[in-house]
Amino acid sequence: MRIYPVVTPDFALPSKRAQTAIGLTLAALIAGGWLVIHAYAMFVFELSWANLPFALALAAVQCWLSVGVFIVCHDAMHGSLAPGRERLTAMIASALLFLYAGFGWKRLREAHFTHHKLAGKAGDPDFDEHNPSHFGKWYLTFFKRYFGWQSLLYVHTVVGIYWLVIGIPMVQIVLLYGAPALLSSLQLFYFGTYRPHHHAADKPFADDHNARTDDFGTLASLATCFHFGYHLEHHRRPDVPWWALPGAKKAEVGIRVQHELA
Numbered sequence: 001m002r003i004y005p006v007v008t009p010d011f012a013l014p015s016k017r018a019q020t021a022i023g024l025t026l027a028a029l030i031a032g033g034w035l036v037i038h039a040y041a042m043f044v045f046e047l048s049w050a051n052l053p054f055a056l057a058l059a060a061v062q063c064w065l066s067v068g069v070f071i072v073c074h075d076a077m078h079g080s081l082a083p084g085r086e087r088l089t090a091m092i093a094s095a096l097l098f099l100y101a102g103f104g105w106k107r108l109r110e111a112h113f114t115h116h117k118l119a120g121k122a123g124d125p126d127f128d129e130h131n132p133s134h135f136g137k138w139y140l141t142f143f144k145r146y147f148g149w150q151s152l153l154y155v156h157t158v159v160g161i162y163w164l165v166i167g168i169p170m171v172q173i174v175l176l177y178g179a180p181a182l183l184s185s186l187q188l189f190y191f192g193t194y195r196p197h198h199h200a201a202d203k204p205f206a207d208d209h210n211a212r213t214d215d216f217g218t219l220a221s222l223a224t225c226f227h228f229g230y231h232l233e234h235h236r237r238p239d240v241p242w243w244a245l246p247g248a249k250k251a252e253v254g255i256r257v258q259h260e261l262a
Helices: 016-043 052-078 086-101 105-117 135-146 149-166 170-197 218-225 231-236 242-261
Strands: none
Touching: 016 052, 016 086, 016 149, 016 170, 016 242, 052 086, 052 105, 052 170, 052 218, 052 242, 086 105, 086 149, 105 135, 135 170, 149 170, 170 218, 170 231, 218 242, 231 242
16 A cells, blocks of 8 residues: 655645634634524524425525534634634634534543544544444444533523423424534534544555545535545644645645656
């Protein structure tokens, strides 16, 4: 198996000021859209059989934006959301993670750093060493590790207020709040954890990052997991924000071609 070099300064990021401007603008669009749709779906929209197709489309968009919210928080963990502005990024990520499902910023950040240190090995909180190729069992392990009692309490409290206090129909809560949240966790897990890190005899890992990259085009990569499927590039260059990963992948492909032609 040929080992290719890590993506190096061949791929350059923009200045910190430009990266911050791009990162915060995209974060505002993603998180803002997510919050607006949630508010509309819970407090303005009235579900009926006639508008069910629209409600399903709304839920699909909200699922995708929920994935985006996690990717924004992930960039904050690596300091690539707004380089050099740790307090600001921590505040943004803390608020978004709590609003999503009562998650704790510090706990998730520490777990993610452990994932990078032990990717695909025992002790990696994102990995199930007992079921390295089984999607269902691995997802259940993943879900139980991250969705603790604090999140259960938070979600039950929110649902209780929406249903019993405000009077939102339970079917509307499930369709436009519960389903997008749960499905986004599946989407994020499948494209951002299972596909890159699962063990497959016909798909060996390129190096000790124990990660692989999807061959999706840019649009498909954006639609599936905000380019998080370009996962080997992310592990080799954790400082690259999600929106710049297509560029990192192109740089990686260019290096690979050069070595194959050499």
